[in-house]
Amino acid sequence: MTVSNAFPEIEPILSTTMADVVEEKLRTYFRDKGFSPGDALPKEVELAEALQVSRNVVREALSRLRMLGMIETRKRRGMILAEPDVLSGLERLLDPQLLGKDVMKQLFELRLVLEIGMGDLLFMRRKETDLQILQQIVEDELKATSHVERVECDIRFHGTLYRMTGNETLGRFQKLLVPMFQYIIENEAGPDGQTAVGAVSHAGLLAILRHGDPTSFREAMKKHLDPHFLFL
Amino acid sequence: MTVSNAFPEIEPILSTTMADVVEEKLRTYFRDKGFSPGDALPKEVELAEALQVSRNVVREALSRLRMLGMIETRKRRGMILAEPDVLSGLERLLDPQLLGKDVMKQLFELRLVLEIGMGDLLFMRRKETDLQILQQIVEDELKATSHVERVECDIRFHGTLYRMTGNETLGRFQKLLVPMFQYIIENEAGPDGQTAVGAVSHAGLLAILRHGDPTSFREAMKKHLDPHFLFL
DNA sequence: GAATGTAAATATGTAGTACATAATTACTTG
């Protein structure tokens, strides 16, 4: 348990370590020296000597960059700058147990914004095969008997929409968010334990994707998500 | 320079190190053991002994988690689990020099989706003071003489919109994206060096924010951003 | 005895050495 702080607005000082400094220095060094993905980087000992720190500290800093995918290392061959995965940092942090309720709520809002705003991309890139997949999900949903089955169909439907945007980053981001909202559903279910349902169904959204336009899709998606807006 | 690979689809194997494994183990350990932010964590030596690795390896893993804000350490006092900053991982990676063109494009699309989709949040939370700030920016834009001044007003206007959503994560995310798009503007300017302008101006958006509704705002924002959609 | 000052204890931070391991390079041999 944490001791109650008499001055909650004053946060304790967190000392910056050598690893922090070196990490920052390395990043700016690689950036300002114009290193591009694929370029070979100096050896650990050279960096340690240049920065006047132990190899230990350099390795801690490099380990951080390696986690983010900024560098790749192979024995004997040395290090190269790599093209990092934008979401590598996020995926470790999107944990409902770690994040506060306020952040969770903001992420949920973000989801609503994304799904309402993605209409244009969807109409630019929708394919018949994807529409058929959505159709199948809608049918599965109708045949579903249990609540969990319906939730699963809901996730599949919306997940498919993200994929249909043709924006891989967006699609992967959504995949990271799903467990977060599942946690919300499981732990903070509504008073009746049922998920509220909007005025527009998945079938309605699909019909608009087939025969409508981005504008009507946005309106329909807003109506579909409307129950969620009540909690904001 | 990288040697041309005869099998570009086959990626070289990246050996997983002890630090990788330990980092993963620690994260799952903290999660599954029900640790909450503020809880004290085992000492480095204890972790090293339990995992049968050197303290060095443990420190590399902990250094990664510390970078993400998942843990905080103070001398003698030990480590505590902390509430991480969701965007701490992102901010290090959102570097136009590091990310590929494809990812950059996807982030740009993401921006368009966000700004079209944020209408509802804006109308839920708009305040008169913020509308006045937007008004000021619109006037500044009219008085602007140079191209850079107009770009600066553009950034301020859109940045203010993000802030007005009341979603801090969204607002901070946008701040991280700005340098990315500035890089695009500077290095990949259109043929005439001018930024294309949409059918709806900032003044038009502001008028809708004052007297319109989310639906009309979404349409107006789409028209405002329309020139950008041409590049997708 | 409360307040203040001081010394011991302790967990993290940094430095340094040694060696293991993998992968390249150079060399040798048939």
Place this chain on the structure above:
DNA sequence: CAAGTAATTATGTACTACATATTTACATTC
């Protein structure tokens, strides 16, 4: 000259030693 082998080398891991900050306990002073 091809194939196999040994030397080389940069990263990965382990271990030791010590610095540093901060708590805890103790001692001193009024």
